[in-house]
Amino acid sequence: MNNKAHTFFKIKIYEWWKSNKREFPWRKRQSAWKILITSILLRKTNAEKVAKYYDEILGKLGTPINTYNLKLSEIEELLKPLGLHRSRAKQLKKAAEIILKKYGGKMPTSFNELLKIPGVGKYAASAILSIAYGKNIPVVDINVERVISRFFGVQKPTYEEASKIIMEIAGEDEAPKLSLAIIDFAAKVCRARNPTCRSCPLNSKCKFNPQNQKF
Numbered sequence: 001m002n003n004k005a006h007t008f009f010k011i012k013i014y015e016w017w018k019s020n021k022r023e024f025p026w027r028k029r030q031s032a033w034k035i036l037i038t039s040i041l042l043r044k045t046n047a048e049k050v051a052k053y054y055d056e057i058l059g060k061l062g063t064p065i066n067t068y069n070l071k072l073s074e075i076e077e078l079l080k081p082l083g084l085h086r087s088r089a090k091q092l093k094k095a096a097e098i099i100l101k102k103y104g105g106k107m108p109t110s111f112n113e114l115l116k117i118p119g120v121g122k123y124a125a126s127a128i129l130s131i132a133y134g135k136n137i138p139v140v141d142i143n144v145e146r147v148i149s150r151f152f153g154v155q156k157p158t159y160e161e162a163s164k165i166i167m168e169i170a171g172e173d174e175a176p177k178l179s180l181a182i183i184d185f186a187a188k189v190c191r192a193r194n195p196t197c198r199s200c201p202l203n204s205k206c207k208f209n210p211q212n213q214k215f
Contacts, residue, residue: 005152005205006168006169008202008205009151009169009202009205010169010170010178012201012202013178013181013182013185013201013202014178014181015201016181016185016189016201017181017184017185020184020185020188021181021184022047022184022187024047024050024051024054025051025054025055026038026054026131027131027180029131029132029134030131030132031062031063031107031132032107032109032128032132032133033062033063033064033099033107034058034062034132035124035127035128035131035132036095036107036117036119036120036124036128037057037058037061037092038050038054038127039119039120039121039123039124039127039128040088040091040092040119040124041054041057041079041082041088043084044083044084045082045083045084047187049082050082052081053081053082056078057078057079060078061075061078061092064095064096064099064100064105065096065100065105067092067093067095067096068093068096068097068100070093072089072090072093075089075092075093076089088119091118091119092119094118094119095117095118095119095120098116098117098118099117107128107132109129109133111125111126111129114128114129122140122159123139123140123141123159126138126139126140126163127139130175130176130179131176135176136172136173136174136175136176137163137167137175137176138162138163138166138167138170138175138176138178138179139175139176139179139180139183140159140162140163140166140179141183143182143183143186143187143192144162144166144179144182144183144186145157145159145162146186146190146192147182147185147186147190148161148162148165148166148182149162150190150195150206150207150208151202151205151206151207151208152165152207153207153208166178166179166182189201190202195208197209
């Protein structure tokens with residue numbers, strides 16, 4: 001991949017994002033625990049739907065101790081409007097227990113330690129480190145991987161491969177910002193199904209466009 005492609009991608013994504021940025025409460029600096037909860041709620045659930053119930057949920061599950069003290073059935077009832085409430089409740093209850101008993105009530109600050117907590121995968125760990133702790137690391141989910149794959153022609157990029165590309169594009173202090181722009185772009189333009197390729201600002205250089213593919 002060359003610098004021209006990186007520069008084009010970055011400029012076009014940010015130009016698009018100026019008018020299409022989505023605002024969600026979890027994108028502001030907040031505790032690592034709240035980011036953990038958010039990442040679990042967003043799995044297989046529309047972000048706008050999560051936002052609708054976000055304040056109510058966080059009002060009761062805002063700390064590990066509050067979550068641990070609730071009955072599992074109470075957490076399930078709270079999460080019921082979002083679906084997958086039983087599995088999510090079990091993950092949150094177990095995560096709260098581990099954080100309290102193993103880490104003294106404080107969220108870990110290292111990527112590998114975060115991965116040991118139930119419900120925390122690579123996406124959640126990177127979100128916690130970048131949003132809660134201000135680390136300059138990419139926030140990569142399947143949507144980010146899809147955009148990277150399509151534009152650069154990388155077949156099924158791993159988390160590590162997509163992260164490396166974002167770091168190369170973003171520079172020293174913009175990886176979280178660029179990641180959020182790509183996530184919004186994936187939700188509105190580069191969708192998994194029915195992407196709006198004809199009106200896409202990346203279309204002229206995107207490898208997903210048959211006209212840009214070399215055989």
